Amino acid sequence: MKTIYPNDLAPVEFHALLQGSIAPRPIAFVSTVDLKGNVNLSPFSFFNLFSTNPPILIFSPSRRVRDNTTKHTLENVKEVPEVVIHVVGFNLVEQMSLASTEYEKGVNEFVKAGLTEMPSAKVKPPRVKEAPIAFECKVNEVKPLGEVGGSGNLVICEVMVTHISEDILDELGRIDPHKLDAVARLGGNWYSRASGDSLFQIPKPLRTKGIGIDQIPDEIKNSSILTGNNLGRLGNVEQLPTQEEVEAYSSRPEIQEIRLRFVNDEESWLDHIHLLAQEKLWLGEMEEAWKILLQKR
Numbered sequence: 001m002k003t004i005y006p007n008d009l010a011p012v013e014f015h016a017l018l019q020g021s022i023a024p025r026p027i028a029f030v031s032t033v034d035l036k037g038n039v040n041l042s043p044f045s046f047f048n049l050f051s052t053n054p055p056i057l058i059f060s061p062s063r064r065v066r067d068n069t070t071k072h073t074l075e076n077v078k079e080v081p082e083v084v085i086h087v088v089g090f091n092l093v094e095q096m097s098l099a100s101t102e103y104e105k106g107v108n109e110f111v112k113a114g115l116t117e118m119p120s121a122k123v124k125p126p127r128v129k130e131a132p133i134a135f136e137c138k139v140n141e142v143k144p145l146g147e148v149g150g151s152g153n154l155v156i157c158e159v160m161v162t163h164i165s166e167d168i169l170d171e172l173g174r175i176d177p178h179k180l181d182a183v184a185r186l187g188g189n190w191y192s193r194a195s196g197d198s199l200f201q202i203p204k205p206l207r208t209k210g211i212g213i214d215q216i217p218d219e220i221k222n223s224s225i226l227t228g229n230n231l232g233r234l235g236n237v238e239q240l241p242t243q244e245e246v247e248a249y250s251s252r253p254e255i256q257e258i259r260l261r262f263v264n265d266e267e268s269w270l271d272h273i274h275l276l277a278q279e280k281l282w283l284g285e286m287e288e289a290w291k292i293l294l295q296k297r
Helices: 011-021 073-081 090-099 227-232 242-250 253-261 266-282 286-293
Strands: 030-032 041-044 047-052 055-059 084-086 133-144 155-165 183-185 190-193 198-201
Touching: 011 183, 030 055, 030 090, 041 073, 041 090, 055 133, 055 253, 073 133, 073 155, 084 155, 090 183, 155 190, 227 266, 227 286, 242 286, 253 266, 266 286
Parallel strands: none
Antiparallel strands: 030 041, 030 084, 047 055, 055 155, 084 133, 133 155, 183 190, 190 198
């Protein structure tokens, strides 16, 4: 057994140890607004339920370990003490991860992550239409736990309104955990899910800044084949392949075959190109997927 005291490690190392140990952690996908009405959407895995009566949820946007800066969510709740906390199902996990990108203040992560804003009933921040569960909350208190990098800030939220998709309910009106298929956070790039294969990885956009789903061409973004998770992964690239790279890829036999088969059928051409790209995404071959999607008939 290895014994470690917090001061034995650099803060960033102990941070990784804690995140790898205290797992799986539920994810609060939080929308906020600032005084100017700018919308922010960001996930936090330092989160849980702490009281039923009153209904209290607490999440913690910690000060960044690397440079002791604060997150836009924390700044926003100090200006407008209202939030919407969403539960993340597996169908949203890639878009949720994309929203964690550290975009500049004022950038709307709903747009970057390709999610739909819905007006809330009681609070100013909008809610995510695609989320299976949303809790509109007032912020009762923000309790700082320190002033150094890695220090948490407990955002104590009281639930005012709950929205639940009927798609996740069983025949008795209770939440079906298999239908909810909730996602939880582990250490590093690891996540788990409540049903199906439990462990999977998503490259976390820590030092990269993905182009966002809003920058994906419409014929790809509106695909009948590609899922929200597929688009979330595609939106996590920093730049697209060059025209020369796309043209060089067009000589591949699989591309030539699809081109010949559907020379007079634009819709079938797009569907088969998107299916081929989707297979590459499942294999983790992001660059190849983009080269396929950018092919011209």
